[in-house]
Amino acid sequence: MHVFVTGGSGLTGPTVVAELVAAGHKVTGLARSDASAARLEGLGATAHRGSLEDLDSLRAGAEAADGVLHMAFGGDFADPEDLIRRDRTAIEALGGALTGSGKPFVSTSGTLVMPVGRVSGEQDAPDPASIAAFRIPGEQACLDSAARGVRASLVRLAPTVHGPGDYGFVPMLVAAARKTGTSAYIGTGANRWPAVHRADAARLFRLALESAPAGSVLHGAAEGGVAFRSIAETIGRMLGLPTASLAPEEAAEHFGNPFMARVFGIDAPVSSDGTRQLLGWTPTYPTLLEDLEHGDYFTPSAA
Numbered sequence: 001m002h003v004f005v006t007g008g009s010g011l012t013g014p015t016v017v018a019e020l021v022a023a024g025h026k027v028t029g030l031a032r033s034d035a036s037a038a039r040l041e042g043l044g045a046t047a048h049r050g051s052l053e054d055l056d057s058l059r060a061g062a063e064a065a066d067g068v069l070h071m072a073f074g075g076d077f078a079d080p081e082d083l084i085r086r087d088r089t090a091i092e093a094l095g096g097a098l099t100g101s102g103k104p105f106v107s108t109s110g111t112l113v114m115p116v117g118r119v120s121g122e123q124d125a126p127d128p129a130s131i132a133a134f135r136i137p138g139e140q141a142c143l144d145s146a147a148r149g150v151r152a153s154l155v156r157l158a159p160t161v162h163g164p165g166d167y168g169f170v171p172m173l174v175a176a177a178r179k180t181g182t183s184a185y186i187g188t189g190a191n192r193w194p195a196v197h198r199a200d201a202a203r204l205f206r207l208a209l210e211s212a213p214a215g216s217v218l219h220g221a222a223e224g225g226v227a228f229r230s231i232a233e234t235i236g237r238m239l240g241l242p243t244a245s246l247a248p249e250e251a252a253e254h255f256g257n258p259f260m261a262r263v264f265g266i267d268a269p270v271s272s273d274g275t276r277q278l279l280g281w282t283p284t285y286p287t288l289l290e291d292l293e294h295g296d297y298f299t300p301s302a303a
Contacts, residue, residue, distance in 0.1 A: 002026040003209060004061040006052070006090075007071030007108070008045060009036040011168065012161050012198055016071065017043045019202035020209075030061060030072065052086055055093040062097035067104035067209050070094055070142075073135075080134045087138040095145030095152060104151045106208045107142035109135040111156045111194050111221055111270045112263075119224060122156075122217045122274040131262060146214040153212035155205060158221040159268070162291045163198035169263070170288070174235055174297055176255050183236030183243045186251050189229025191267035194221035197285035207279040218275040222283035225269030234292045 003020055007013045008029035017040065020027050027045035030052075031037035037047035050057025052072055062068045073087060091107055098105050112132035114120035126136050139154055146152040160169055177183040196204075201220050208218055229243075236243035246254055251261035275281055286294065 001066045001209065002028065002064070003067050003069055004028050004030070004048070004065035005045070005069045005071065006030040006058070006094075007073070008043075009039040010071065011166070012157070012201055013071055014039065014043055015163070015198045016069070016202040016205050017045050019199075019206050021045065023206055025206075025209075028061060028065060030058070052090045055089065058090060058093045059097040062094045065103075068094050068098065068106070069205060069209060070105070070107045071205075073108070083134050084137050087135070088141045091138050091141040095142060095148070095150055098145065098150045100149035102149060102151055104153070104209050104212070105142065105145060106153050106155060106205060106212070107138065109139045109154055109156045110159060111219060112159050112266065112268055113139070113156065114268060114270055116266055116268050119269045119271050121271045122219050131266060143215060143217070151212070151214045153208050153214070153216035153218060155208055155218045155220050156270075157201060158194035158196045158223075158270075159263075160193055160195040160288055161198050161201055161220075162195060162288050162295070163285075164296050166198075166297070170231070170292070170297065172255070172260065173231065173264070174239070177235050177239055177241055180254055181241060182254075183232045183239065183241050184246045184251075184254050185229045185232040185243070186246050186248055186261070186265040189227060189232060189245065191228045191265060192225025192269040193228055193231070193266075194219075194224055194268065194270050195226050195288035196220050196222040196283065197287075197291065199285045200283040204275070204279070204281050207281055211279060213278075216278065218279070219270050219272040220275070221270050221272045222285070223287055224271055226288050228264065230289060231292070234289050238292060238298050
């Protein structure tokens with residue numbers, strides 16, 4: 001299969017591109033810079049110059065391919081309406097280029113769109129009041145294309161996609177612990193975070209492209225909910241620092257800003273049982289706590 005990929009040079013993207021190439025697929029990746037193009041070409045892919053704002057470039061890439069994998073997401077998080085517009089219009093352009101073709105179109109969202117405080121499955125509705133609600137219009141735009149003859153599916157990734165070179169939420173926790181001298185959690189720390197290793201996520205994306213039925217919603221969570229206190233305690237042990245509970249009003253100062261304090265206090269467990277049954281996806285890579293203990297989160301380069 002010839003797959004057109006957006007976001008192939010980001011954090012998770014290179015592992016996904018490598019997974020597709022290793023499985024025998026031809027990959028063309030959207031590149032908006034020379035550095036992105038070089039990274040894609042180094043993985044065995046062909047670079048297609050353009051950006052999420054260049055809708056003609058997106059359509060051309062999609063029309064020339066046998067399937068599309070959309071992982072890119074960008075914009076100013078201080079302007080949620082612009083984030084929504086950019087994401088939705090890019091997805092509509094990609095899906096529109098595949099109308100009536102029966103070709104696969106896999107788009108990406110996050111499990112933080114789901115309701116908090118309970119385990120949510122793939123068939124549960126996202127919550128318009130969720131902290132990641134700005135991803136919901138893009139989800140709907142992808143799934144709407146299934147009614148127009150596209151084999152469209154959606155992968156919701158766990159908030160923590162861990163693995164070598166991670167620069168997401170977990171390194172923020174490590175940095176806050178180093179800066180303050182304390183590895184902290186909020187309240188009891190019983191709030192739960194889904195997690196998935198980058199290589200397991202890459203396999204899920206490949207399986208979705210190859211065989212997910214039209215309209216499928218998939219949860220990329222190898223672990224449905226890791227207790228936040230366990231994450232903080234592991235970070236504290238690895239750094240030789242104490243672990244402590246924060247009152248909600250103390251969290252913004254410790255973690256650096258109010259938004260991250262909200263994020264780190266969310267209880268957002270999910271189930272991926274439906275995804276595993278549908279596609280035969282079986283995560284095999286290290287868990288989040290194993291990765292914290294044996295990965296590169298505390299190396300000099302990470303610091």
